[in-house]
Amino acid sequence: xxxxxxxxxxxxxxxxxxxxxxxxxxxxxxxxxxxxxxxxxxxxxxxxxxxxxxxxxxxxxxxxxxxxxxxxxxxxxxxxxxxxxxxxxxxxxxxxxxxxxxxxxxxxxxxxxxxxxxxxxxxxxxxxxxxxxxxxxxxxxxxxxxxxxxxxxxxxxxxxxxxxxxxxxxxxxxxxxxxxxxxxxxxxxxxxxxxxxxxxxxxxxxxxxxxxxxxxxxxxxxxxxxxxxxxxxxxxxxxxxxxxxxxxxxxxxxxxxxxxxxxxxxxxxxxxxxxxxxxxxxxxxxxxxxxxxxxxxxxxxxxxxxxxxxxxxxxxxxxxxxxxxxxxxxxx
Amino acid sequence: xxxxxxxxxxxxxxxxxxxxxxxxxxxxxxxxxxxxxxxxxxxxxxxxxxxxxxxxxxxxxxxxxxxxxxxxxxxxxxxxxxxxxxxxxxxxxxxxxxxxxxxxxxxxxxxxxxxxxxxxxxxxxxxxxxxxxxxxxxxxxxxxxxxxxxxxxxxxxxxxxxxxxxxxxxxxxxxxxxxxxxxxxxxxxxxxxxxxxxxxxxxxxxxxxxxxxxxxxxxxxxxxxx
Numbered sequence: 001x002x003x004x005x006x007x008x009x010x011x012x013x014x015x016x017x018x019x020x021x022x023x024x025x026x027x028x029x030x031x032x033x034x035x036x037x038x039x040x041x042x043x044x045x046x047x048x049x050x051x052x053x054x055x056x057x058x059x060x061x062x063x064x065x066x067x068x069x070x071x072x073x074x075x076x077x078x079x080x081x082x083x084x085x086x087x088x089x090x091x092x093x094x095x096x097x098x099x100x101x102x103x104x105x106x107x108x109x110x111x112x113x114x115x116x117x118x119x120x121x122x123x124x125x126x127x128x129x130x131x132x133x134x135x136x137x138x139x140x141x142x143x144x145x146x147x148x149x150x151x152x153x154x155x156x157x158x159x160x161x162x163x164x165x166x167x168x169x170x171x172x173x174x175x176x177x178x179x180x181x182x183x184x185x186x187x188x189x190x191x192x193x194x195x196x197x198x199x200x201x202x203x204x205x206x207x208x209x210x211x212x213x214x215x216x217x218x219x220x221x222x223x224x225x226x227x228x229x230x231x232x233x234x235x236x237x238x239x240x241x242x243x244x245x246x247x248x249x250x251x252x253x254x255x256x257x258x259x260x261x262x263x264x265x266x267x268x269x270x271x272x273x274x275x276x277x278x279x280x281x282x283x284x285x286x287x288x289x290x291x292x293x294x295x296x297x298x299x300x301x302x303x304x305x306x307x308x309x310x311x312x313x314x315x316x317x318x319x320x321x322x323x324x325x326x327x328x329x330x331x332x
Numbered sequence: 333x334x335x336x337x338x339x340x341x342x343x344x345x346x347x348x349x350x351x352x353x354x355x356x357x358x359x360x361x362x363x364x365x366x367x368x369x370x371x372x373x374x375x376x377x378x379x380x381x382x383x384x385x386x387x388x389x390x391x392x393x394x395x396x397x398x399x400x401x402x403x404x405x406x407x408x409x410x411x412x413x414x415x416x417x418x419x420x421x422x423x424x425x426x427x428x429x430x431x432x433x434x435x436x437x438x439x440x441x442x443x444x445x446x447x448x449x450x451x452x453x454x455x456x457x458x459x460x461x462x463x464x465x466x467x468x469x470x471x472x473x474x475x476x477x478x479x480x481x482x483x484x485x486x487x488x489x490x491x492x493x494x495x496x497x498x499x500x501x502x503x504x505x506x507x508x509x510x511x512x513x514x515x516x517x518x519x520x521x522x523x524x525x526x527x528x529x530x531x532x533x534x535x536x537x538x539x540x541x542x543x544x545x546x547x548x549x550x551x552x553x554x555x556x557x558x
Contacts, residue, residue, distance in 0.1 A: 038447055113464035118448035122455055126462035135456045163456030167448035242464055 021046070023103065026180035027189070029216055032103035034117055034175065039168045041175065044154035047331065049173025051151065052166065054330050057141050058121075059131035061087045066124070066170075069096040072329045075259035075322070076100065076177065082270025086130035093129075093234050095270035097255055098263040100179040100322065104217055110252045110268040111239045112223050117174060118167045135163045142166070179258050179322035180216070187316070188216075194316065201313025204306055208282075209257075211295040218257040218317065224293035225250045227286030231269050238268070247291045258317045275314060279307050350401070350424040352393075354433060354514045355558075358384055358412040361521045367413040371521070373478075379524060383473040384412045385459060386549070387452070389443070391420050391435040393507070395428045407439065409452035409459060412518065420516070430507045430514065437550055438469035438500040441493045466491050466538070469499050470549055472523075479533040486529050490545050492538025499538065499546035503553055511557035522552045 021041040025032065039045075052058065056065040069084040070076040076099035078084045084096045094110055108114040114123060124130040125138065142148040142161050149159035156165050184202075186192035194202060205213075214220040223239040230237070230250055239248035252268045266272040272281065283300050286292070302310070322328075358365035360379075365371070370378045388410065391403035401424040410418045420435075439453070444466060448455065459468045470490040479486045492499045507514055526548040535542050 035447070115465045116445060116447045119455070119460070119465050122460065122462040134458075135462075136458065139456055162450055163454040164448045164450035167455065171448070 023175060024178050026178065026185070026216070029180070030104065033106050034103040034171075036103075036175075039118070039171055041172050042155065044151070045156075045169050045172040046176055047173075048148075048151045048155045049169040049171065050328075050331050051147075052170055053173055057145070058125060058133060058138055059087050060133045060137075063087060064131050066121070067330070069124075069130075070099050073262075073323060074098075075179070075262045077263035079262060079264060082265050084130070086124075086127070087132045090129035090132075092127075093236055094268050095265065097253075098259060099174060100177045100258060101217055101256065102177065103175050104221075106221050107223075107253065111242050112253055113242045118171050120174075121167060121170050135166065138166065139163060177322075177328060179319045181321045182258065182319040183316040184313075185216075185319075195312070197309050197312045198316050199313075200306075201309035201311070202316075204302060204310045205313050208300050208302065209310075212254045212293065213257050219254045221254065223248065223251040223253050224295070225289055225291045226252070227281070227289065227292055227296055228252075228267060228271070229287050231271070234269060236269065249291055250289065251291065257314060259319060259323065260314050261318050262323065275311050276307065279310060283307075350426065350428040351422065352430065352514065353419040353421045354391075354393075354516050356410050356412065356418040356420065356516045356518070358518045358520055361519065365412065365520055373521070373524065377477045379474060379476045379478075379520075381413060381472065381474040381520065383414075383471055384518075384520070385457075386410055386437065386470040387439050387459065387467060388420075388435040388437055389440050391422075391433070393422050393428070393430045394432050394434065396431040397429075399424070399426065399428050401428055403435075405452070407443065407452050409457055433505045433507055433514070433516065433555060434503070436500055436502050437546065438491075438493065439467040440500065444493045461489075461491060461537075464537075466493060470546065472520075476524075476529050478529040480530060481533045486533040488527070488535045488542075488545060489537075490535065490542045490549070492542060494538075497538035497540065497543050499543055501546050501550040503550050505553060505555045507555050508557065513558045515556045515558060517554050517556045519552050519554070523548055526551075 021043065023032065023036050023041055053066045056062050056068070058065060064087050069078045071079065078096035082095060084092045084094070086092060097110065102117050105117070106115065108117065108120045109123065114120050122135060125133055125135060139161050148161065152161050152165060153159045155169055183192055187194050212220055212222070212224060225238075228250060237249055239251040240246065260275065264273060266275070266278050272278045282296070283302060286296055286299075360371040363371065365381060365384070367382055368380055370380050372378055387407060389407045391408065392400050394400045401422045404421040404423060408420055412418060443449070443453065453467075459471060460466070461468060468489045468491045470488065472488040474486060475484045476486055477484065490499050505516070527545055532541060535545065
């Protein structure tokens with residue numbers, strides 16, 4: 001009888017306890033920037049965000065979803081597309097960045113225009129060349145949709161659909177996109193070893209690339225002029241378009257190099273199709289400028305063998321567990 | 333007589349609490365401002381307003397004996413053309429004779445960095461820039477004979493919470509405690525006397541001009557009594 005009473009009490013306690021999930025913080029990583037206490041993760045919240053991510057109802061013509069430009073099999077980048085295309089086949093100005101490890105980012109977009117993950121979806125939602133809609137339109141559509149009110153109820157306690165809840169649900173899903181199990185990570189945890197070539201590549205990486213593409217995120221999150229010429233057609237001035245400061249001219253956010261093999265083409269306008277071309281830019285193509293990144297002031301002199309080794313190392317940043325995780329894909 | 337005027341000014345329950353509300357309204361000089369109606373400047377030019385919304389934060393009322401009562405909410409989105417009657421409410425545990433009204437125009441920088449928020453701060457209110465982070469502090473849209481835009485439109489979206497283009501402004505206004513009712517009045521005629529629509533029919537990002545207009549907007553408030 002006593003056992004039965006205990007079981008009942010335990011069951012009630014478990015049922016009554018909140019179902020919030022602890023965010024995954026890989027061992028040895030810095031503290032996330034995102035305040036999880038403002039938006040605690042829950043299974044229902046993550047599922048709602050994931051459903052929204054894959055739903056083209058977010059776009060004016062109901063043809064474009066977030067996944068249209070952020071494909072799960074390509075580390076949530078728009079592989080093989082230099083510039084992304086949105087509704088009515090409009091071509092955008094920039095390459096869609098890969099999405100992963102977003103809890104550690106202080107700013108978003110190549111020009112750092114957005115400074116909080118929650119607010120990021122507003123930009124592509126409202127852009128006339130991307131989804132061409134508005135958060136108000138989306139709320140109306142979701143409210144009239146037969147499925148969503150119940151999902152909002154599960155995630156937030158009642159069927160009210162607001163801008164705040166829509167954005168927070170999307171953040172919850174995006175925050176689960178953590179990539180930290182590449183061969184590189186297993187080597188760092190002494191669970192695997194680099195090949196001779198990969199090790200050489202890693203040493204070269206540390207000497208020439210790590211000052212901006214800092215481990216373990218493989219980005220320092222900053223905005224730098226990395227010596228690219230301005231695209232004459234697009235006339236994209238980078239961070240200067242947001243800050244108005246000349247020292248931000250042609251400064252773009254340092255992207256992560258994780259899963260880099262899957263996220264070509266490279267740079268803010270996708271101008272380089274291959275990693276070889278990227279490395280060639282850094283060794284032979286840097287344009288001098290008044291605000292060139294200090295890390296690139298000294299020329300990078302490496303041999304062709306070195307370049308091959310560097311690429312071999314970059315391949316060790318591929319995390320197939322992340323890339324093919326069914327929990328990140330289209331919800332069934 | 334004085335005592336009864338005071339009693340009429342606010343409710344004073346037996347445990348000596350005070351509650352009062354400050355109604356917020358817009359006028360063109362001394363005419364009530366109505367959406368879509370035409371109003372004339374001294375030079376015979378016309379303006380029609382379609383949108384007039386702004387944020388305030390940290391409203392408080394202080395009394396001559398040094399008491400300070402904060403508003404019922406920290407942030408208010410005030411819509412002066414399409415909401416029924418906007419008001420800011422204050423509740424005090426003690427008897428309080430209002431002497432001054434304080435508030436800050438816009439959304440404070442800490443709140444701006446806090447991610448998606450709800451109610452008056454929900455981005456679905458149409459007062460959040462989608463292309464870069466930040467709330468639109470003041471949104472004024474309409475048409476005018478002075479606008480050179482093809483459809484005579486103008487739109488002022490005044491925002492910015494970081495230097496050098498911070499448009500958050502503090503406003504302090506005296507209240508005459510002998511009069512009944514407190515109205516926070518915004519005079520748009522005064523705003524447009526100091527804003528050259530002909531040279532700038534669209535202000536859509538933080539800039540030197542938007543910061544200047546924030547100063548102008550802040551100066552257009554006054555306390556009146558019904």
